[in-house]
Amino acid sequence: MENDRRSEGVWVETGDALPARRGSRAAFVKEHGNAIWRLFFIQSSRNDRTLDGLGFFSIVEPFLSKCSRPGEDAKAFARRHLGYFNAGLYLSSAVAGVVVNLERKRARGEPVAVERIESVKAALSSALAARANYFFDALLVPLGLTIASISAMYGSYAGLIAFLVLYNIYHFQSRIGGYCRGVELGEGVGGAFVARLYREERLIGGCAAFAAGVFAALLFLRARDAGGARFVVWGAVVCAASAALAKRPSFVRTVAVLAAATALFLVIGGIVS
Amino acid sequence: MNPVLSASLLAGALALDNRSSLRLMVSQPVCAGLLAGFALGNPREGLLAGAVLQAMFLGMIPVRGIGMSDLALGGVAVSSLYILALRSASVDPAAKGLVLLISLAAALGVAAAGRFAYRLGESRAHVFTGAALGLAGRGRFALASAVHFSTLAIHFAVGFAVTAAVVLAGVPAVAWLAGAVWGTWAEPLKGLPALLPFIGAGSLLALNLGRVRGFLFLAGFCTVMLVLVFRS
Numbered sequence: 121m122e123n124d125r126r127s128e129g130v131w132v133e134t135g136d137a138l139p140a141r142r143g144s145r146a147a148f149v150k151e152h153g154n155a156i157w158r159l160f161f162i163q164s165s166r167n168d169r170t171l172d173g174l175g176f177f178s179i180v181e182p183f184l185s186k187c188s189r190p191g192e193d194a195k196a197f198a199r200r201h202l203g204y205f206n207a208g209l210y211l212s213s214a215v216a217g218v219v220v221n222l223e224r225k226r227a228r229g230e231p232v233a234v235e236r237i238e239s240v241k242a243a244l245s246s247a248l249a250a251r252a253n254y255f256f257d258a259l260l261v262p263l264g265l266t267i268a269s270i271s272a273m274y275g276s277y278a279g280l281i282a283f284l285v286l287y288n289i290y291h292f293q294s295r296i297g298g299y300c301r302g303v304e305l306g307e308g309v310g311g312a313f314v315a316r317l318y319r320e321e322r323l324i325g326g327c328a329a330f331a332a333g334v335f336a337a338l339l340f341l342r343a344r345d346a347g348g349a350r351f352v353v354w355g356a357v358v359c360a361a362s363a364a365l366a367k368r369p370s371f372v373r374t375v376a377v378l379a380a381a382t383a384l385f386l387v388i389g390g391i392v393s
Numbered sequence: 394m395n396p397v398l399s400a401s402l403l404a405g406a407l408a409l410d411n412r413s414s415l416r417l418m419v420s421q422p423v424c425a426g427l428l429a430g431f432a433l434g435n436p437r438e439g440l441l442a443g444a445v446l447q448a449m450f451l452g453m454i455p456v457r458g459i460g461m462s463d464l465a466l467g468g469v470a471v472s473s474l475y476i477l478a479l480r481s482a483s484v485d486p487a488a489k490g491l492v493l494l495i496s497l498a499a500a501l502g503v504a505a506a507g508r509f510a511y512r513l514g515e516s517r518a519h520v521f522t523g524a525a526l527g528l529a530g531r532g533r534f535a536l537a538s539a540v541h542f543s544t545l546a547i548h549f550a551v552g553f554a555v556t557a558a559v560v561l562a563g564v565p566a567v568a569w570l571a572g573a574v575w576g577t578w579a580e581p582l583k584g585l586p587a588l589l590p591f592i593g594a595g596s597l598l599a600l601n602l603g604r605v606r607g608f609l610f611l612a613g614f615c616t617v618m619l620v621l622v623f624r625s
Binding site: 160161162163164165166167168169170173174175177178181184194195198199202209253257258261262264265266268269272273275277280283284287288291325326328329330331332333334335336337338339341342343345346347351354355356358359360361362363364366367371372374375376378379382383385386387389390391 | 412413414415416417418419421423424427437440441443444447448449450451452453454455462490494497498501504505508515516517518519521522525526529530532534535537538540541542544545548578580581582584585587588589590591592593594595596597598599600601602605606607609610611612613614615616617618621
């Protein structure tokens with residue numbers, strides 16, 4: 121049953137290595153190494169019209185000769201992949217892997233239509249981007265940076281190192297691992313893959329909230345030590361104002377206004393006392 | 394090495410991390426500040442300046458089309474200005490709070506300007522795609538791909554140039570301002586590092602307002618308080 125589902129491109133969660141990867145890691149790296157390092161620069165030429173289209177082309181470009189059918193124009197392949205592409209940062213690699221898989225199947229003569237490749241590319245782009253962006257931007261990065269900030273408050277680098285390690289484990293897993301899975305599984309990459317990749321999502325979210333609470337409490341303690349009740353009350357005011365204004369479009373303006381108000385509070389307080 | 398050159402090279406490298414989607418996160422202000430501190434020979438003060446800027450932006454996440462400020466350049470700018478201005482002979486070491494405030498104000502300007510420059514670049518960068526399409530049409534695929542990678546040099550150059558300009562012009566300006574204002578007005582500002590991170594704590598609170606995560610936020614807060622109550 122599982123073998124049937126695998127042949128349909130569905131990734132079954134057994135924990136086994138997939139057949140294509142067994143004993144062929146070196147061959148895989150040799151074949152795809154040129155594309156893998158390019159994954160890390162996909163957004164370098166981002167623009168308003170095609171977003172990451174040029175970046176996407178730079179990833180599939182090494183496969184151009186292998187993926188063009190005999191007698192078919194390689195220029196048409198290039199033009200197709202120079203168009204609009206927007207899959208966020210973290211799982212665009214998986215989409216690139218899927219496209220490479222489908223294009224190679226097509227070049228081997230399997231019945232994969234160009235329209236099919238385009239629709240899979242567009243569908244996966246939006247579906248995977250949202251999940252990955254939420255995991256990284258709203259959960260993992262705030263958690264790591266909160267830990268780094270707590271340790272930096274006490275002059276330690278340990279939290280910063282922990283953040284870089286924690287983040288980059290998921291980061292490389294998503295970008296290199298995502299590409300590899302995309303190449304291996306083709307269209308089978310989807311919900312199951314992302315769910316497995318980010319299975320600790322709830323735990324990370326919970327830890328981020330807990331760490332934020334710890335950070336806030338430590339700030340109040342530092343404020344009490346630095347300036348007594350006056351600082352604690354002002355800290356609470358700034359915290360409430362920042363929470364209320366956090367969803368405004370210009371975060372820099374909010375930060376600038378609150379920082380200026382804090383400086384004014386300190387100066388006036390110093391003159392009065 | 395010349396400190397301005399060190400800071401500018403570092404900013405160019407971090408702009409690459411931030412803008413090219415390499416995204417190893419070494420361009421976050423807390424890390425950028427520490428690296429700038431190492432480059433300028435004072436990692437402790439670099440970490441402090443970078444950490445304060447980081448803490449102010451902790452809850453900023455790029456959702457609903459909210460553009461991200463260029464905090465990589467901001468992190469290098471705040472640390473470089475802070476360290477180099479404090480080194481200046483005209484600044485009293487006790488004026489640290491004021492120097493930090495002015496450096497932060499300059500860094501916020503750099504962060505906002507960096508975002509503006511990036512948006513401007515995005516609106517013009519389609520010329521690269523146009524050039525690549527032209528090359529692909531002539532069958533020069535590797536060159537079309539190279540057009541994409543040429544933008545890396547632009548990201549590096551922008552980071553390098555902005556930081557060089559800010560540090561060259563900013564250090565004397567910060568030192569002059571701190572020297573001119575130092576006294577009754579500036580002394581209370583030493584409390585800034587204790588208060589500014591509350592801005593980030595508020596935005597983190599806004600991120601965790603849901604039922605479960607709100608409860609966990611409160612749990613974290615109360616745990617610290619309880620530990621301290623029992624310890625005292």
